[in-house]
Amino acid sequence: MKVLLVKLRKAVALVERPLLLYIRFGRSLRQADHVKRYCLERERERERAMAEVSNKQVILRDYVVKALPKESDLCVINTATIKLKLPAETDQPADAVTSSKVQLVLLKNLYLSCDPYQRLLMESVQGLSVPSMSSYTPGSTIHGYGVAKVLDSRNPDLKAGDLVWGTTNWEEYSLITTPQVLFKIHHTDIPLSYYTGILGMPGMTAYVGFYEICSPKKGEYVFISAAAGAVGQLVGQFAKLMGCYVVGSAGSNEKVDLLKNKFGFDEAFNYKEENDLNVALKRYFPEGIDIYFENVGGKTLDAVLLNMRLHGRISGCGMISQYNLDKPEGVINLMQLIYKRIRFHGFSVPDHYHLYPKFLDFMLPHIRQGKIVYVEDIVEGLENGPAALVGLFKGRNFGRQVVVVSHD
Amino acid sequence: MKVLLVKLRKAVALVERPLLLYIRFGRSLRQADHVKRYCLERERERERAMAEVSNKQVILRDYVVKALPKESDLCVINTATIKLKLPAETDQPADAVTSSKVQLVLLKNLYLSCDPYQRLLMESVQGLSVPSMSSYTPGSTIHGYGVAKVLDSRNPDLKAGDLVWGTTNWEEYSLITTPQVLFKIHHTDIPLSYYTGILGMPGMTAYVGFYEICSPKKGEYVFISAAAGAVGQLVGQFAKLMGCYVVGSAGSNEKVDLLKNKFGFDEAFNYKEENDLNVALKRYFPEGIDIYFENVGGKTLDAVLLNMRLHGRISGCGMISQYNLDKPEGVINLMQLIYKRIRFHGFSVPDHYHLYPKFLDFMLPHIRQGKIVYVEDIVEGLENGPAALVGLFKGRNFGRQVVVVSHD
Numbered sequence: 001m002k003v004l005l006v007k008l009r010k011a012v013a014l015v016e017r018p019l020l021l022y023i024r025f026g027r028s029l030r031q032a033d034h035v036k037r038y039c040l041e042r043e044r045e046r047e048r049a050m051a052e053v054s055n056k057q058v059i060l061r062d063y064v065v066k067a068l069p070k071e072s073d074l075c076v077i078n079t080a081t082i083k084l085k086l087p088a089e090t091d092q093p094a095d096a097v098t099s100s101k102v103q104l105v106l107l108k109n110l111y112l113s114c115d116p117y118q119r120l121l122m123e124s125v126q127g128l129s130v131p132s133m134s135s136y137t138p139g140s141t142i143h144g145y146g147v148a149k150v151l152d153s154r155n156p157d158l159k160a161g162d163l164v165w166g167t168t169n170w171e172e173y174s175l176i177t178t179p180q181v182l183f184k185i186h187h188t189d190i191p192l193s194y195y196t197g198i199l200g201m202p203g204m205t206a207y208v209g210f211y212e213i214c215s216p217k218k219g220e221y222v223f224i225s226a227a228a229g230a231v232g233q234l235v236g237q238f239a240k241l242m243g244c245y246v247v248g249s250a251g252s253n254e255k256v257d258l259l260k261n262k263f264g265f266d267e268a269f270n271y272k273e274e275n276d277l278n279v280a281l282k283r284y285f286p287e288g289i290d291i292y293f294e295n296v297g298g299k300t301l302d303a304v305l306l307n308m309r310l311h312g313r314i315s316g317c318g319m320i321s322q323y324n325l326d327k328p329e330g331v332i333n334l335m336q337l338i339y340k341r342i343r344f345h346g347f348s349v350p351d352h353y354h355l356y357p358k359f360l361d362f363m364l365p366h367i368r369q370g371k372i373v374y375v376e377d378i379v380e381g382l383e384n385g386p387a388a389l390v391g392l393f394k395g396r397n398f399g400r401q402v403v404v405v406s407h408d
Numbered sequence: 409m410k411v412l413l414v415k416l417r418k419a420v421a422l423v424e425r426p427l428l429l430y431i432r433f434g435r436s437l438r439q440a441d442h443v444k445r446y447c448l449e450r451e452r453e454r455e456r457a458m459a460e461v462s463n464k465q466v467i468l469r470d471y472v473v474k475a476l477p478k479e480s481d482l483c484v485i486n487t488a489t490i491k492l493k494l495p496a497e498t499d500q501p502a503d504a505v506t507s508s509k510v511q512l513v514l515l516k517n518l519y520l521s522c523d524p525y526q527r528l529l530m531e532s533v534q535g536l537s538v539p540s541m542s543s544y545t546p547g548s549t550i551h552g553y554g555v556a557k558v559l560d561s562r563n564p565d566l567k568a569g570d571l572v573w574g575t576t577n578w579e580e581y582s583l584i585t586t587p588q589v590l591f592k593i594h595h596t597d598i599p600l601s602y603y604t605g606i607l608g609m610p611g612m613t614a615y616v617g618f619y620e621i622c623s624p625k626k627g628e629y630v631f632i633s634a635a636a637g638a639v640g641q642l643v644g645q646f647a648k649l650m651g652c653y654v655v656g657s658a659g660s661n662e663k664v665d666l667l668k669n670k671f672g673f674d675e676a677f678n679y680k681e682e683n684d685l686n687v688a689l690k691r692y693f694p695e696g697i698d699i700y701f702e703n704v705g706g707k708t709l710d711a712v713l714l715n716m717r718l719h720g721r722i723s724g725c726g727m728i729s730q731y732n733l734d735k736p737e738g739v740i741n742l743m744q745l746i747y748k749r750i751r752f753h754g755f756s757v758p759d760h761y762h763l764y765p766k767f768l769d770f771m772l773p774h775i776r777q778g779k780i781v782y783v784e785d786i787v788e789g790l791e792n793g794p795a796a797l798v799g800l801f802k803g804r805n806f807g808r809q810v811v812v813v814s815h816d
Contacts, residue, residue, distance in 0.1 A: 120747075297742065311759075316746045330738010334705065337754035338724045339528075344752040346745035 052081035058170035058385050060136045064122040068324040068393055073122065074142070074386035082173045086152040103155035105176040107148035109168055110408070112382070113196035114389045114401035115230065116295075118144055119323040133348065141169045147185070147195045148174070149408070155179040163188065165195035170385055172405055183356060190367060197230050197400040198374040199363060201349055205317060206234035207359045208352040213315040213345045214291045218243035221285055223304060226295035226320060227268065228255035228375075230400040235293045236265045237372050244291070247284045249300070251395040258399070262373060277303035288312075294344075296321040298329040305333035308340050316346035324393060375399030460489035466578035466793050468544045472530040476732040476801055481530065482550070482794035490581045494560040511563035513584040515556035517576055518816070520790070521604035522797045522809035523638070524703075526552055527731040541756065549577045555593070555603045556582070557816070563587040571596065573603035578793055580813060591764060598775060605638050605808040606782040607771060609757055613725060614642035615767050616760040621723040621753045622699045626651035629693055631712060634703035634728060635676065636663035636783075638808040643701045644673045645780050652699070655692045657708070659803040666806070670781060685711035696720075702752075704729040706737040713741035716748050724754035732801060783807030 057080050064073050086104050121136045121143075136142045150162040151173070158164065158179060166182035168174045176182065185195055197203060209231070210216060222239040224232045227248025236259065239246040247267040248259045259268035267284050274280040281289070281303055288309035294301060297319025308314075322328045337344060366372040377397045379388040385403040392401055465488050472481050494512050529544045529551075544550045558570040559581070566572065566587060574590035576582045584590065593603055605611060617639070618624060630647040632640045635656025644667065647654040655675040656667045667676035675692050682688040689697070689711055696717035702709060705727025716722075730736045745752060774780040785805045787796040793811040800809055 301742070318746060319743050322743060328740040328743065330740050331742055332736040332738050334709070334739055335727050335730060335736065337752060338726060338756070339754070341754050341756050341759060343754070344745060346747070346749050346751070348746070348749050351749060 052083050053173075054078060055080045055082040056172050056382050057141045058382065059140060060122060060138055060142050062138045063124055064119075066123075066324070066326045069119060069122055069390045071386045071390050074389070076383045076386065080171070082175070084151055084173065086154055086175075089154070102177050103179050104153070105150060105155050105158055105164075105179045105182065106152040107164070107168055107174045107176055107182075108151050109146050109148045109170075109172060109174060109382075109405040111147040111193045111196050112168070112170055112385060112403040112405060113145045113200070113202070113230070114385075114392050114397070114403065115144060115201070116226075116318050116320045116323070116392060118142070118389060119320075119393060133350070141171050143167055143169045145196055145201045146405075147192050147200075153179075158182065158184065163192065165200045170382065172382065183353075187360075187364060190364070193376060193378065193402050193404075194367070194374065196402050197376060198234060198367065198372070199360070202230035202400065203234060203363060204352065204356060204359055205349040206231045206238060207362070208349055208355060209293060209315040209317050209347060210235045210238045210291075212352065212355070213347050214293070214313045216242050216244060216291055220244050220290035221287060221309070222246045222291045222293070223281070223285065223289045223307075224248045224293040224295070225271075225300050225304075226250065226318075227259050227263075227265065228399065229295065229397075231317060232293065232295060233259070233263050233375065233399065234372070236263050239291070240264050240266075241366075241371070249280075254398065255395075258375065262375065271300065278306050281307040291315070293317060294319070298322050298331070302329075302331050302333050305331070305336040305342075308336060308342055310340050312340060312342045314342060314344040316344055320393070376402050378402045378404060380404045460491050461581075462486060463488045463490040464580050464790050465549045466790065467548060468530060468546055468550050470546045471532055472527075474531075474732065474734045477527060477530055477798045479794045479798050482797070484791045484794065488579070490583070492559055492581065494562055494583075497562070510585050511587050512561070513558060513563050513566055513572075513587045513590065514560040515572070515576055515582045515584055515590075516559050517554050517556045517578075517580060517582060517813045519555040519601045519604050520576070520578055520793060520811040520813060521553045521608070521610070521638070522793075522800050522805070522811065523552060523609070524634075524726050524728045524731070524800060526550070526797060527728075527801060541758070549579050551575055551577045553604055553609045554813075555600050555608075556590075561587075566590065566592065571600065573608045578790065580790065591761075595768075595772060598772070601784060601786065601810050601812075602775070602782065604810050605784060606642060606775065606780070607768070610638035610808065611642060611771060612760065612764060612767055613757040614639045614646060615770070616757055616763065617701060617723040617725050617755060618643045618646045618699075620760065620763070621755050622701070622721045624650050624652060624699055628652045628698035629695060629717070630654045630699045630701070631689070631693065631697045632656045632673075632701040632703070633679075633708050633712075634658070634726075635667050635673065636807065637703065637805075639725060640701065640703060641667070641671050641783065641807065642780070644671050647699070648672050648674075649774075649779070657688075662806065663803075666783065670783065679708065686714050689715040699723070701725060702727070706730050706739070710737075710739050710741050713739070713744040713750075716744060716750055718748050720748060720750045722750060722752040724752055728801070784810050786810045786812060788812045 057077050059075050059077055061073055061075055086106055124135050146168040147165045148168050150158050150160055150164060152160055163185040164182040165185060190199060222244045224235050226232050227236055228250040232248060236246050236248050246265050248265045249269055249271045250256055250259060251272055253270050256268040256270050259265040269280055277300055285307055289304060289307050290309050290312050292304045292314045294314050294316050295318045298321040377399045382405045388401050388403050391397055465485050467483050467485055469481055469483055494514055532543050554576040555573045556576050558566050558568055558572060561567055571593040572590040573593060598607060630652045632643050634640050635644055636658040640656060644654050644656050654673050656673045657677055657679045658664055658667060659680055661678050664676045664678050667673040677688055685708055693715055697712060697715050698717050698720050700712045700722045702722050702724050703726045706729040785807045790813045796809050796811050799805055
């Protein structure tokens with residue numbers, strides 16, 4: 001019994017001090033525990049975030065040299081992974097890309113747009129000198145315009161949860177090192193996909209190319225090639241708002257119908273059904289053309305030159321008919337530029353992005369009031385992106401071609 | 409005797425009254441006689457003036473279609489005559505040309521200039537819409553720029569004896585129905601022939617095409633084709649005054665020497681000795697071209713496009729290499745206009761003549777101080793005009809080609 005009492009006393013002595021401590025500092029201890037649990041939870045969350053998830057990507061196999069791009073020139077891969085959190089600034093290796101000077105932004109891509117200029121980037125092009133216009137690298141993800149959600153950001157103007165449009169990569173998640181090519185989306189009463197088109201780069205292209213480059217005046221005669229595309233459909237509507245006479249050309253009767261009955265063009269024609277574009281233009285423009293919004297180049301440009309009026313203006317936006325040729329078609333009627341004192345002004349919209357706020361002020365009321373309409377051709381799934389993109393060069397799209405990567 | 413006295417009295421009576429009248433009104437009679445003599449003299453002078461004198465003319469035989477013009481496409485005739493006084497307004501037949509509403513001006517032509525644009529007028533060209541740019545009529549006198557003396561004028565701003573430059577006909581005397589194409593010459597301390605060149609249309613063309621169309625900036629890289637011609641030699645000097653780096657191309661080593669040693673171009677080359685214009689331009693412009701003053705078109709334009717810099721400007725003045733071809737050469741590198749956001753602006757100097765006073769204020773001190781020099785290639789005699797004019801298209805002229813019709 002004595003032995004038992006001694007053991008019990010020892011046992012009590014063993015717990016006595018901790019117990020006293022517990023009683024004395026109980027409150028503090030409970031707090032410390034809470035902090036510890038909190039830290040553990042955050043650590044687990046961080047680990048989950050830092051865990052690499054699969055990142056589907058569209059890759060250019062090799063340069064497409066002077067040929068129509070095929071779906072097989074691109075491939076969709078599922079082997080890449082990405083961490084859904086930027087590394088802590090102290091963790092990062094001190095290389096050029098992840099240097100703390102680079103304001104990394106991590107995006108979840110929602111919508112990607114298919115644009116004709118992307119064909120040019122499938123070749124090795126030099127001298128374009130804007131970040132969004134650098135040639136693709138064979139074996140790497142292609143880039144383009146898109147709408148995305150910010151998952152993490154080291155840029156002070158962007159935070160997790162923000163929606164943006166701008167230059168991103170054709171993949172599910174993108175680590176952007178040049179956040180200056182991203183524009184924050186403030187107005188979400190408009191369909192988000194519109195920021196790949198009417199409220200994004202093509203919208204700005206139409207706006208700058210028409211209002212800034214063409215110096216339009218009420219009553220002038222306006223011709224638009226590739227008029228049913230992402231840019232052309234808007235230029236035509238801008239020209240109608242300005243009080244111009246507007247004719248568009250497109251590559252199918254369905255598109256011609258769209259131009260006349262949806263976008264309000266005065267006239268439209270299917271260039272594939274015209275034997276002589278010069279004759280076609282003379283039919284629609286007996287008085288000649290004041291403004292030509294150039295999207296196609298080649299034979300169309302040659303025919304337009306013959307039909308331009310004195311002091312006409314040509315807004316050089318693109319020459320899609322030439323992108324896939326072994327050698328561009330020679331344009332022979334350039335003397336008309338001098339005879340008629342015409343201004344041909346090539347432009348690229350990134351030079352004009354400082355006008356974006358002014359553009360939004362103009363566009364938003366028109367869209368909300370239904371005074372400017374927009375037609376999109378939406379494809380679901382990044383895996384269907386290559387077909388959508390190469391389809392552009394066969395005129396398969398019906399309105400602005402968009403690829404949905406994720407709806408939210 | 410009585411009979412004799414009667415006869416004498418009758419005879420005295422016959423002269424008495426006139427004699428008395430003569431004595432009484434002698435002074436008035438002498439005045440009337442003076443007036444009569446004066447009127448007779450003026451009448452004789454008017455008759456001399458109204459007498460038709462021979463008027464040598466240069467005639468276009470027939471349209472020159474897509475070929476190098478030959479001297480035999482033009483002919484000099486001596487059969488035409490002209491009255492060296494305008495008909496009195498009341499005398500004139502009420503037709504369109506001599507209607508009193510038309511402010512006729514009669515000119516004695518002194519100097520005529522040979523200009524590349526005249527080749528275009530040897531074909532049936534439409535749509536140029538400036539009086540000086542209407543096609544020639546086969547069988548009729550050709551027109552062009554010249555310096556002339558006013559012999560008679562129904563225009564309130566011009567009087568006999570005035571010197572003018574502007575659009576006139578290739579003949580000794582011209583009846584001008586559009587005096588708005590004539591500019592009065594106020595500064596005669598400069599050689600009169602300069603008003604066909606440095607102080608006339610080519611000077612204005614160089615001035616407008618460089619300063620107004622090209623928006624030049626100090627330090628920019630400037631290339632000028634046909635640089636030893638009437639316009640090119642001035643553009644190069646303007647560009648040097650602006651602090652640009654200037655290279656010109658020409659068609660002979662003598663002209664290249666002129667560009668470098670007389671006009672102060674930084675570099676110049678003989679395009680006929682270059683196998684590859686693209687290579688030549690890369691040699692002279694390793695950094696590319698900011699401003700191209702386009703005088704020749706075709707292959708040169710194609711090579712220039714490849715070498716233009718971002719936001720470059722091309723002043724479309726002429727395309728002399730294309731004027732005589734069966735079909736213009738196709739220009740294939742137009743996509744560069746878009747890649748590099750280039751502005752190609754065709755212009756024609758008559759659109760800018762309102763700037764002539766500003767131009768004179770700029771040019772006169774530079775000429776007087778020898779800061780701008782000018783080289784002319786002067787041919788004596790209207791009969792040598794056709795050879796001088798067609799020689800222009802073979803590059804025979806050495807500087808500004810002028811034809812002297814009369815020295816005063």
